[in-house]
Amino acid sequence: MSQLRSIKEINEKISKGQAVVATAEEVLSIVAEQGVEEAARRVDVVTTGTFGPMCSSGAFLNLGHTTPRMRMTKVYLNGVNAYAGIAAVDVYLGATEIPETDPANTNFPGDFNYGGAHVIEDLVAGKKVRLEALSYGTNCYPRRKLETYITLDDINEAYLFNPRNCYQNYNVAVNLSERTIYTYMGILKPELGNATYSSAGQLSPLLNDPYYRTIGVGTKIFLGGGIGYVAWQGTQHNPCVQRSANGVPREGAGTLALIGDLKQMKAKYLRGVSFLGYGVSMQVGVGIPIPILDVETMRYATVKDEDIVAQVVDYGEAYPQGSGGSLGEVTYAELKSGKIIVQGREVPTAPLSSYPKALEIAQLLKHWIEKGEFTLAEPVATLPSADSSIKMHKLTEKGGNTND
Amino acid sequence: MIKSKVVLRFPASVVEQPFIYTLIKEYNIIANILKANINPRKEGNMVVELKAAESDFKAGIEFLQERGVMVLPLERxxxxxxxxxxxxxxxxxxxxxxxxxxxxxxxxxxxxxxxxxxxxxxxxxxxxxxxxxxxxxxx
Missing domain, CATH: 3.30.70.20 (Alpha-Beta Plaits)
Known part of the structure; x- marks a missing residue:
């Protein structure tokens, strides 16, 4: 496949304000009018976007040193525990952490009104956050107790580090059981009462670059309203699943670990959310530019909702028990129509991932590139792809002593 | 028994009187305050669920109205x-x-x-x- 342009050449055009950029939605009509080859010749960059609940998210914070110094052992931010098993005043605040005082699901289904994701949102919104820290005290770090307030401006480094974002496709959740269930896919009414899904479909970053030909370690991205980078493949990165003829995985596949400066981010693109009976999560806005290096890249970037299928999975029994497979396949075009057919029955659908927000992000990223404010970064390593023979390990329970 | 949610509006002139105490003590009304606030003009606004025998309920409402408290039906x-x-x-x-x-x-x-x-x-x-x-x- 002959190369049309390099990332370096695209960046030169961006800095002159001459780059031709289209969102992954706009490019569909360009290709329909001009054909994929002509479109590839004309468009330099396609921007993608997604905005959905991404539980595997969190922030590293360096809180700064007190006088006298303290090696913080237990740290609470607005009552939410942040992991402090690292250096003296470094913590990791996970999005799904809830306060120890939260009744969780003791009064089922629990509300989960506030957690780590909400603390991150509050910090980004510039709000004061209550910091409580405890320590055992050492010669070098004598202080044992601290109660104060912090803001994002007060602290040193603050960066989002999300181990698993941007799932490349995902399950469609339904409930075959006779009771309402409360899941990370939302409330699922009994006996196929509704179906939920969570992907931006044709706008979703990894669905537009299904074999990770351009998205790799070091790719510069839009993260939560600021600039971030792909740090690594995400946890549960599983590129070897079944794929359609267009290369797009037919179920959850690749994932990305993302990093970015929290101080640049905006609360509208990082939102704490509460799933009734399940817990807290964070809606994360991500936008990834795809450099159109050749016709093949453009062909992949013009994937349409009707060409992406997802598996319908029963969260009443099959998913929690890890037993059973798919109840069938549906396309994102069908999901977006508002109803799908499962086991011969019409089932209303609703998304958990916001398509309008995903589009807003793709458009914003396009705008940044057009104005010359955002250049592309050359990946420094590729992500394991469909030829990697990665297999997901199941956790099996073993008896006996650790080192027998 | 009657159980009803109402909105009570207290003019500034009466806002400091203990109406809820009287409703409970004199009219045997079970009052569950759902929301209450006093604005900067010292007017009170309260959403309250009142539960009582029908005669007590009516007498309690009359008592409030006689003292200048507006009793309005509630709309959620x-x-x-x-x-x-x-x-x-x-x-x-x-x-x-x-x-x-x-x-x-x-x-x-x-x-x-x-x-x-x-x-x-x-x-x-x-x-x-x-x-x-x-x-x-x-x-």
Missing amino acids: QIVWWEDRCTQCGFCTAICPTDALWMERPKMTVSFCSEKCIVCEQCLKACPARAMEALYQAEE
Whole structure:
């Protein structure tokens, strides 16, 4: 496949304000009018976007040193525990952490009104956050107790580090059981009462670059309203699943670990959310530019909702028990129509991932590139792809002593 | 027994009197205060659930009205805080009357209050907590 342009050449055009950029939605009509080859010749960059609940998210914070110094052992931010098993005043605040005082699901289904994701949102919104820290005290770090307030401006480094974002496709959740269930896919009414899904479909970053030909370690991205980078493949990165003829995985596949400066981010693109009976999560806005290096890249970037299928999975029994497979396949075009057919029955659908927000992000990223404010970064390593023979390990329970 | 939620409006001139105490003590009314505030002009506004035998209930309401307290029937209203809404659309699967609905294929969420039956299922279903039940007086 002959190369049309390099990332370096695209960046030169961006800095002159001459780059031709289209969102992954706009490019569909360009290709329909001009054909994929002509479109590839004309468009330099396609921007993608997604905005959905991404539980595997969190922030590293360096809180700064007190006088006298303290090696913080237990740290609470607005009552939410942040992991402090690292250096003296470094913590990791996970999005799904809830306060120890939260009744969780003791009064089922629990509300989960506030957690780590909400603390991150509050910090980004510039709000004061209550910091409580405890320590055992050492010669070098004598202080044992601290109660104060912090803001994002007060602290040193603050960066989002999300181990698993941007799932490349995902399950469609339904409930075959006779009771309402409360899941990370939302409330699922009994006996196929509704179906939920969570992907931006044709706008979703990894669905537009299904074999990770351009998205790799070091790719510069839009993260939560600021600039971030792909740090690594995400946890549960599983590129070897079944794929359609267009290369797009037919179920959850690749994932990305993302990093970015929290101080640049905006609360509208990082939102704490509460799933009734399940817990807290964070809606994360991500936008990834795809450099159109050749016709093949453009062909992949013009994937349409009707060409992406997802598996319908029963969260009443099959998913929690890890037993059973798919109840069938549906396309994102069908999901977006508002109803799908499962086991011969019409089932209303609703998304958990916001398509309008995903589009807003793709458009914003396009705008940044057009104005010359955002250049592309050359990946420094590729992500394991469909030829990697990665297999997901199941956790099996073993008896006996650790080192027998 | 009568059980009813009402809105009480206290003019500034009476706002410091212990009305709820009297309702409980003299009229055997079980009062459950749902919301109360006093504005900067010292006027009070209270949403309260009153439960009592019919005769006590009527006498209690008359007592309030005689002292200048306005007693208004309560209307619950569901409010969609558009700025808190992240347009995910999950609520549209929960809303039984399509008061919360999506414009397809744009997938934008809208709320039509005329269609809302105030079942309140959306309040906790909304992950971003963009729906709120406000108690307002019918006027």
